[in-house]
Amino acid sequence: MADQVKVDEFLAELLAICHPLEPFDMALLDAHGATLAEDIFAGERLVLKKGSRIRSTQIGLAASIGLDHLPTRPHPRVVVLSAGPDLVEPGNELGVGEEYETNSWLLTTAVREVGAVAYRVHTIPDDEAELQAVIEDQLVRADLIIISGERHDDSFDLITRTLSQIGEIKTVDIAIESSGRHNYGVIGPDKTPVVTLPGDPIAAYISFELLIRPMIRTMLGAATLHRPSVKAKLEKPVKSSGGFRSYVRAVLSDDGKSVLPLNSTGSSAQDEQAALSDANSFIAVPEGETEIDAGKEVTVVVLERRYI
16 A cells, blocks of 8 residues: 655655756757856856746847856756557557557656656556666666556556666655555666656646656756746635645636636546646645635646737
């Protein structure tokens, strides 16, 4: 039986196994999108602050003061690996009992959006030895490995046994509504951090936002680890089991004053994914709350701002 932990406790465990990557001087164009490792001065004036993301305007500023390199923490290399015998690559026909492989596509692009280099690997292992060989092959190019199985976690035990053969692994249940089991630890000779996420894409994405994104931001040496949060008024009531914290997909208004919880229009995986695609935020419902009425103020985790 896996231990059950709160989100904040689990995140602290994950951050303890990852560290900012060693900085080095990078050519300006290569430094774009990475994180500045030192304060930059023009004379006595501070012009670029340590921990900030290097964007086009920072590149232009560096060039204007005669710099052709910047001290940066490089983009972490993140391998996203999916494993499961019933997972089919998009573009192929589904057989009986099969489903399209979703998580690695979702997670690989999410990794890129944080500012890391992402490598997507899809494998259909027959046994632990085959899966172990695939994982070990990826260690040479990985600062972090993320693994997901099938939607119903049919492959979770295989992944757990395999990781336990090559590293120090723990299994936990996070106290989040509709989440699942997670593995975490370090593997291989370089003690590479690894995290196994739930097979359900919605649960996997919530775990990515709450857990994996801060890990990558830590490796980048970023000044802030978490998404911003705001207080907003509910446009419709939300319900929760009450026993666990929950994160409800939602649309935050342009002025940030109100938030509309989203419900999928059906019960299929595509309906669930559509609701996630429409969301620009999560409503954080604390433990013990079973229903929050419309008009009440809630905490909203902002995923993105959308402008036309």
